[in-house]
Amino acid sequence: MATWTDRAVGMGLVVFSILLFTYYSIWVIVLPFVNSDHAIHHYFLPREYSVILPVVAALVLVLFIGGFITVVLWKNKQKKKVN
Amino acid sequence: MTKLMEWLLGLSLIGILWSIVTFDLLDLRISDQYLQVAWPLPIYLLVTFGCYSLAVVGYRVATFNDCEAAAKELQEQIQDAKRDLQKKGLHF
Numbered sequence: 001m002a003t004w005t006d007r008a009v010g011m012g013l014v015v016f017s018i019l020l021f022t023y024y025s026i027w028v029i030v031l032p033f034v035n036s037d038h039a040i041h042h043y044f045l046p047r048e049y050s051v052i053l054p055v056v057a058a059l060v061l062v063l064f065i066g067g068f069i070t071v072v073l074w075k076n077k078q079k080k081k082v083n
Numbered sequence: 084m085t086k087l088m089e090w091l092l093g094l095s096l097i098g099i100l101w102s103i104v105t106f107d108l109l110d111l112r113i114s115d116q117y118l119q120v121a122w123p124l125p126i127y128l129l130v131t132f133g134c135y136s137l138a139v140v141g142y143r144v145a146t147f148n149d150c151e152a153a154a155k156e157l158q159e160q161i162q163d164a165k166r167d168l169q170k171k172g173l174h175f
Contacts, residue, residue, distance in 0.1 A: 006145065009144060010140075010143070013137055014137075017134040017137040018134075020130075021134040032116045047119070047123075054129065
């Protein structure tokens with residue numbers, strides 16, 4: 001069975017993704033139709049960041065995965081040399 | 084048509100539609116607000132897909148299950164196989 005930590009982490013991921021999706025949807029889809037002097041604009045960064053931030057996040061993710069794969073492959077090679 | 088071709092076709096269709104709207108290739112006179120929605124749409128689709136993937140992973144982690152009935156069945160099959168092999172002269 002899933003322990004309570006599994007359940008907490010899993011539900012945390014679900015809630016986080018729903019919140020992110022809602023916030024990003026409002027930012028990208030709804031905000032252009034709201035007057036630019038409305039108070040809601042204080043809660044969002046300027047529009048260009050709605051593209052820059054995901055691209056930066058994707059680059060960081062790809063770099064992290066690439067680094068991870070490199071380290072794993074490198075360690076495997078070292079083990080084979082010892083044997 | 085292979086799956087790859089289907090995906091490439093779909094992606095290029097979306098890409099063509101997106102560039103027609105965003106770069107105004109057909110002189111459609113789309114209002115500025117809709118243009119503001121249209122140009123980040125590819126990134127928006129990517130973020131939506133990422134959120135969906137994250138939610139599915141989280142949900143599967145939260146509802147991860149032991150398959151007790153299947154485990155019992157497998158144990159029974161192992162016992163059956165052992166008995167069968169013992170009849171044929173194999174010792175464990």
